[in-house]
Amino acid sequence: MKHYIYQNEGWPHFTWEHQKINSLLTEVLTAKGFLFGQMSAVGLQPQDTAHLDNITKDIVTSAEIEGEKLNLQEVRSSIARKLGISIADSIPSKRNVDGLVDMMLDALHNYNAPLTDERLFGWHNCLFPTGYSGFFKIDVAMYRKDQKGPMQVVSGPIGMEKVHYVAPPAAEVPADMKDFLDYINNSSENLIIKAAVAHLWFVSIHPFDDGNGRITRAITDMLLTKSDNGSKRFYSMSAQIQKEKKAYYGILEKCQQGSLDITEWMEWFLICLKRALESASSATRIILLKYQFVNQANADLNPRQKKMIGLLFEGFNGKLTSSKWAKINKITQMTANRDITDLLGHGLLIKHGDGRSTHYTLPDKIKTEEEL
Incomplete structure (x- = not known):
């Protein structure tokens, strides 16, 4: 018993x-x-x-x-x-x-x-x-x-x-x-x-x-x-x-x-x-990195751009393409391309590949900081 x-x-x-x-x-x-x-x-x-x-x-x-x-x-x-x-x-x-x-x-x-x-x-x-x-x-x-x-x-x-x-x-x-x-x-x-x-x-x-x-x-x-x-x-x-x-x-x-x-x-x-x-x-460390990253860039981001940067920080599933950007945000391909081009200009995204293999990531500097 x-x-x-x-x-x-x-x-x-x-x-x-x-x-x-x-x-x-x-x-x-x-x-x-x-x-x-x-x-x-x-x-x-x-x-x-x-x-x-x-x-x-x-x-x-x-x-x-x-x-x-x-x-x-x-x-x-x-x-x-x-x-x-x-x-x-x-x-x-x-x-x-x-x-x-x-x-x-x-x-x-x-x-x-x-x-x-x-x-x-x-x-x-x-x-x-x-x-x-x-x-x-x-x-x-x-x-x-x-x-x-x-x-x-x-x-x-x-x-x-x-x-x-x-x-x-x-x-x-x-x-x-x-x-x-x-x-x-x-x-x-x-x-x-x-x-x-x-x-x-x-x-x-x-x-x-x-x-x-x-x-x-x-x-x-x-x-x-x-x-x-x-x-x-x-x-x-x-x-x-x-x-x-x-x-x-x-x-x-x-x-x-x-x-x-x-x-x-x-x-x-x-x-x-x-x-x-x-x-x-x-x-919290990732949140700090994200906000420091955006603030240091001195960029006036729209809600879609902030959302997508957030998703990349949290660990985006697969490769981020312009078509995925458009689908996630329920916008046209043209608007997605404008969002991405703006972020590329501010150094907040990095482009990889050409044509259909084109995809985007955060800058290598941020990846390195996340891994420390």
Whole structure:
């Protein structure tokens, strides 16, 4: 019979090796300081774009971790509407997408508000506005009652399921959540450390019929936003977790069947967060290069030209030809040729080949800088 973390005497008083974890925390804070320093140099418009993109990533990848595939542009459009940001390619969004966005924006924008039962119930209702999870009716905006048996985390086909975790009995959830919320609202713990502890703690309580993983990551983002002093979202923890999904589930399962010494989980969380910050720094470096490149050229570019330079910086798929330029921008070949000729004159594009093999790239100087 498996032994679970909440069955340890002393639950939920977690411990960890402070020297080891504090050393990792210092590395995380250094990476965060470097990223935020980079972002301070790019100006407000790219900061707003990064903010919108990272909230979008958080929502899409958090759902993807649970096996739900969302339309990225639909999510981005919903966020933009709720933030009052105008984007050119906005599309309508479904009710469940708007609910996910409402939950995340509340977590990020109201990071200083107390986390209460009622607030969590509101988030849960946002996730399941119809009262159904897929084809199954669930208890919404209330803690689980285990009417159909113990809450289990399982995988595998029907009849061959593997049980990874059995959550605490429903009767224990209210008391467990009282302790959890008291820690979130009243503990003086470092906020990044608190985010790591809260992540494992909440998902181990598993207080709802469904949606526990997404709410766990919303709580994590709320605490990380608070640690950032409410700055715009320049990195995505959920996106990094999605990249390391197998390891994420593996460390959760191991620690949920272990002792109250959660050093191994804390290490994994902080290293994952550091990678998220470093990944964002790499992306920000390209943004800096792009804006410096355009500004140094002192060119008055039209929206199409800015868009295409952006695509080249992000890594254009295949070779950029004048016909692709026309198709992407929905313009005539003559207009595309004028756009390209203007950029060639400013030294912002380089022409390669002749005739049908003609294509265009960024100057070699920029390629070299990107590779450094």
